[in-house]
Amino acid sequence: MAHAELSEGAGGEVAQSPHRYPLLASIEHALGMLVEIPAALLVIAEIVILFAGVVARYALHRPLIWSDELASILFLWLAMLGAAVAFRRAEHMRMTAVVANAKPAMRAYLDLVATAAALAFLILIAWPAYEYAYEESYITTPALQITNVWRAAALPVGIALMALFAFLRLARSGNVRTMLGALLSVALVIAVFWLLSGSLKPLGNLNLIIFFVGVAGFCVFAGVPIAFGFGLATYGYLALTTGTPLMVLVGRMDEGMSHLILLSVPLFVFLGLLIEMTGMARAMVAFLASLLGHVRGGLHYVLVGAMYLVSGISGSKAADMAAVAPVLFPEMKARGAKPGDLVALLSATGAQTETIPPSLVLITIGSVTGVSIAALFTGGLLPGLVLALTLSVLVWWRYRNEDLRHVTRAGAGEIVRAFAIALPAIALPFVIRYAVVEGIATATEVSTIGIVYAFIVGYLIYGLLIYRNFDWRRIMPMLVETACLSGAILLIIGCATGMAWGLTQSGFSRTLAAAMTGLPGGSATFIAVSIVAFVILGSVLEGIPAIVLFGPLLFPIARAVGVHEVHYAMIVILAMGIGLFAPPFGVGYYAACAIGRVDPAEGIRPIWGYLLALMVGLIIVAIFPWISIGFL
Template structure:
């Protein structure tokens, strides 16, 4: 009965797979499940051995460096459970709260400070939404504006090291994760500065008030309360720079340090809080790793069908310069970032774009940071924007109202993206300074 259908599909297995994927996405099947089912359907139609499913997915996850992901996620969970986030908010408040639009500036600076301790933007966004957004609303900021600031500033987290997306880019493309980490320092600070300038301009137009200037005693108190957390990025990045530990080992150090602060220094983490942090870490890590596994299987099929090679040949034949290649890739990532999550895009597109990047003489570390920043902008855009839906889930803000407030921040982020795309030194200066110039 089904033989004619199977014979037809066997003649066009790739189109069948893509059509099935699009159909499942249209009915809102989770993207990882959709990629896995479409890939398995391809293997069934072509008569391939289903052992490939186990072999491919396991090989994609068999990486020591990927161990950094659960540890950085756990470090972020422990940071929030220990009360470190509130201490960082207090530190930001005394230094920038008196600027017009003060609480919005505090939001951005807090995200920047937390970025140096946690590789998880979602954890940072969730905590800031719970702690700072209600205060902003009480001070006269609209709920949707407060949500927009929180979501936009959370994109800084994976740019300033440590960074889970940088780990993925490094693993998939066999790049130095340490160089990628340090390459994000200047772009992250540019994002912070750009958003603060925008907030200052908006504050003048909308009449946002500033908090009273902190006294010297308040500055000393806030600094003293935050001094131990501020040692975290010094230990993590200093240890990596000094060759004391790898990025994966740095993630373990971050967990031990944050856990120690919460359990012994501040006594805010008990067994219940630790259990909740571990459960959240398992849940988040499982989702990330499942996406990595299924995207890897889907990518294997694309490679077997020579889609990757064809796309690379087409782009290489029709693009005449590295500058034009970077422009087209940025446009491609910005568009796809609206539809697919960051992990999926990193795994699927890396085999296509990085050979082109090498062929045009573009530094892969430079492009890796550009790629992560570009895809983080996609985290603000529906229907897949993780930052948006984390913040909207906590605050209950209407999506349409949120989009009206967040688009100016996206313009700023795209401007920073274009700047680091065409001024590679902004990315490469710090890793070259701290780790020496690349020899290849």
């Protein structure tokens, strides 16, 4: 049911009728297959390349110097083709809280406005994307010695495919008048902004509020997919108020989507689907349920603890959530948990675990501020545990009256039997963490070890001996789903990175630092303002861009007012994490919704309680520096 609501809400499928225009439907289906098959093959290629790199380096001691480069080239194609698949399936994340409450006619109109707005951004960015790819043709890759256009061409191709799917969706809409009204509405808004461009330039930083708050906020609440809303706001700001070449925006989007650590996102998404399909997830949940199933809210505690344990394995919160959610969500839903509450708790645990090493954010802070990375790794464990405890208190409160009359407490023999069956599956996270700690694989490569392990164990033990449910026919749909989900997440990250760059160029970061330097009240005021500022920044920027922008500016100020650098780092990371997973702008929240296959509107109400619990935990960490620096 949640998936149906998500599909309907994410792109206007409600306004289409596949039987009304059979020729257009056939064209869309054929084009969809032409995109889905290469996207699925790219997922396989990434797994093979990265795993081959691990084997060649660790087992054969002959590293493949080109493996990371080839993986990076294919990754951008995977991201863009996956985004096109997501557009065709109407699975780009958008906020439907307002749209869902509209009358049917207005909802159909707003659905088409969402598609038209997305199409407008794609048309506007198409030529800059082509220019960017052309400029990249002059660059030769260091390892493969091929022109970089082979990689950069993914951007204009993906944009063109999404635009084509948008045209087909609009052409197949059931009401021509509504479709024309939606197109004219979007065109009129763009025309008004374009005519006002001469008046906007003199406004200076007020344009930040107009575009990054006003335009982005309006798009989000009007139901425009999040990525395209962010993209329109950034494009409008750069095109109408600055002289920046728009090709630069495409470059920043490329940078945001192409970070090699993000390659762990699709791989962990596929790993999560794989352990669910093989029965490994079923075995783990059965064992966990035998231990905590009789406790009120038991599996919610398991979710909090599981995110704490697996966090840092991949370096990406989206990948961590993708590894945990498919294991626990089905059983939790079967026990009556609401999808909105599950995705809210998943988002909260994502924010809770931002300080758990080896977090990429910790590494980034160390690299741009000069703080010891070893000290950050040591200091990050306890703050995450404090937030886990505050979340657990709220879970206890919310589920203190849960009806467990239908649940019987497992006996010792049943627990031992469940443990024996689940042991090969339970070993998976330990195998993954061992591979990272011992240097066998990088944070990106380690997911491939998990996939190979899950294939072997899942097929031989669970598929043939225990459950006998390994279905090879499900592999292809799983690969397509992996590409689709990953493309939706990565496009949001890419557009958010473009927005972050736009904020940087405005001089906003320097203004903020100057304002915070002159605050009265010493360290307490500085920490309080930092918390508020980084919650807001975290909701707009990805963690790493925000750290790169503001870390070098604010950490010297923290030292000057007497705040320990490691303590300040934990406060900043946790505050950004809360913002990152806070709707309506938090990118992490929409990633959690995409992973959980839940309409974002369903999680809005329950997430505020979890965010409050996280804020309480953050305040405790801020008040007691020992939590961060006691073991240094």
